[in-house]
Amino acid sequence: MMENIEETLKLVEITDTTTTTTNTTTTNNQEVIIINEKKEIIINENDIEEGRDLDNESGRSLAYFERILKLEAIVGADVIEIATVLGWRVVVKKGLYKVGDPVVYCEIDSILPPWQYFIDDKMDSRGFKIKTIKLRGEISQGYCIPIKELINHPHKKIKAVYKEEEDNNNETIVHLLDEDSNEKIPIEMGRNLTDFIGIKKITEYVQIPRNVNGSNRKAYTFPSFIKRTDQTRIQSVPHYFDLHQDLLWEVTEKLEGSSITVFKKGKESGVCSRNFLIEDFQGSDIHQAVIEDLDLLNRLSTIDLNIALQGEILGPKIQGNIYQLRKNYFKIFDIFLIDSQRYATHDERIEILNSLKLTPSDHMAPVISNSFSLKGKTLSDILDMANGFSILKESKPKILREGLVFKSTSTIGSVNQSVVSFKAISNQYLLKKK
Structure with missing residues (x-):
């Protein structure tokens, strides 16, 4: 069974097989040509320690x-x-x-x-x-x-x-x-x-995935029109307390799982791990949670939106199963609006999930607050707030949560609008994990 691709891919070879598609759109009377290059990646379980840092493909500054x-x-x-x-x-x-x-x-x-x-x-x-x-x-x-x-x-x-x-x-x-x-x-x-x-990024729970026929799995470069999932820790942006004290924030529980993106853009659709487009995930944890249980690719085909659903797969064989789950679940924490190249606000996310006939309270990361303010708060306040127990419906009681994610409930910027976000990881969780 395949768990987190980012935690299992180790040696990677970019092959000579490259598919290039060109899309033309018009924005403000200007023609914009978007070229998406799709490179095949072969997963090989040899020389495990010598592959490039796949868990840091997003270019995160460590x-x-x-x-x-x-x-x-x-x-x-x-x-x-x-x-x-x-x-x-x-x-x-x-x-x-x-x-x-x-x-x-x-x-x-x-x-x-x-x-x-x-x-x-x-x-x-x-x-x-x-x-x-x-x-x-x-x-x-x-x-x-x-x-x-x-x-x-x-x-x-x-x-x-x-x-x-x-x-x-x-x-x-x-x-x-x-x-x-x-x-x-x-x-x-x-x-x-x-x-x-x-410097490399720490990778946990390594397991090499295999196809049913015993061959290596294949993956492809992550779509260039979707932003990879990553949140800045509050300790790296302490100026937010002054800069964004007038914003209201949605606060959700940060879930410890395997990051997955499910998208639709025009006639193209697919499923990605944190850094790769995956096409052969039959019989995997991804297939069970995303396709068998939720039928997400078919649901996306019913709406006239170019979007990417981003969330975590949680389950018995993923990240040590800290929630002690009996089956796999896919919990959505963000929706990326591909045409406008920004993340949806809380209200937009709820509207989109309803149009997909997905109950937000069942299929989103647990919401702590919809109107939190940073005014008068300190870094210590936010880190203390991150401590606590998970409120994931399916979780066993008294399981320490990984932390919290904060997203502005409105967009900022007059031209390039965006949702501001950051995460606060629980120190109680980190100390216990080590």
């Missing part, structure tokens, strides 16, 4: 330049302290950084490469994995790397260019220079360093 905003002492600790980066609190070596220092911040769910610096820092004892941990009573989320350590990159020849080239004691690095490629890497806050360092 490491980037940021600044130390605050340093706090830890009671009873002589060699460590708490650093604040964006909204994250990270345990660091005492005296290693000053407030305002630029650093490389690595997010939780990252796997560091086996650099000597990380080995010296005992990260090898954790499998080089960055997870939520508790040290001396303090929660630590993430990992900080001094920028100077990038000069010791084991696979690149990196030179530091200082503010005053003739005075290397100045200690102010303007940019890094890859002397082999001559690429400049400026010290810009937020610059993505995931690939530069070689």
Whole structure:
């Protein structure tokens, strides 16, 4: 049985077989040509550890330049302290950084490469994995790397260019220079360093899927006209508390499952995992939950809308079955409006589900609130709110929920309208999971 494709694909080969379709639409009296390239991907179970980082195909930034905003002492600790980066609190070596220092911040769910610096820092004892941990009573989320350590990159020849080239004691690095490629890497806050360092995303519950006849399964590149599912953690966007305090928010439970997208665009329709279009899922968990139980592709063909239903498949063989379910379920958390290239609001989502004859309360992620406000709230308030038990109807009682997802109930922007969203992961859940 096939579970989360992102957690099972490991070695991938792009074949020479490519199908290209061209669609022409007219927007504001301008002709727009959309070319969709479909590349076949062969799933092979050999060389499991040597495939590209399939779970991070969306290009999520796992490491980037940021600044130390605050340093706090830890009671009873002589060699460590708490650093604040964006909204994250990270345990660091005492005296290693000053407030305002630029650093490389690595997010939780990252796997560091086996650099000597990380080995010296005992990260090898954790499998080089960055997870939520508790040290001396303090929660630590993430990992900080001094920028100077990038000069010791084991696979690149990196030179530091200082503010005053003739005075290397100045200690102010303007940019890094890859002397082999001559690429400049400026010290810009937020610059993505995931690939530069070689960081991967933690992948759990690996199982290689097979077809009924024993052959490898096939998948294709994710449709370019659909946005991949991903939510920014609130710790990475603490400015939202000021910027969006006047918005009202829909709050839903974040479900721990396998991300699936079911779409229809014109005469084209299909089912995708988080990063791939899947065509041969007969006899899989996906087929049972999406096709056998809900008949979603046929339902989509009955409405005159180009949309993508995005949700989580939950079930006995998926993500450790934390909800202790007896069968598979597909719970919709978003609907992407393909023609307008934005996500539907809560009210639009309800209207679309009703038109598909899907009862929202049965087929959506559990709704906590339809009119939540960030006004007067702090980061600690939201993280505390994320803790608690799942209210999924089918879940066993007293199961810790993964967290919450917040989406604005209205769109923002006068030209390119969009729904603003973020997630808050429960620290209780993260600490128990580790």
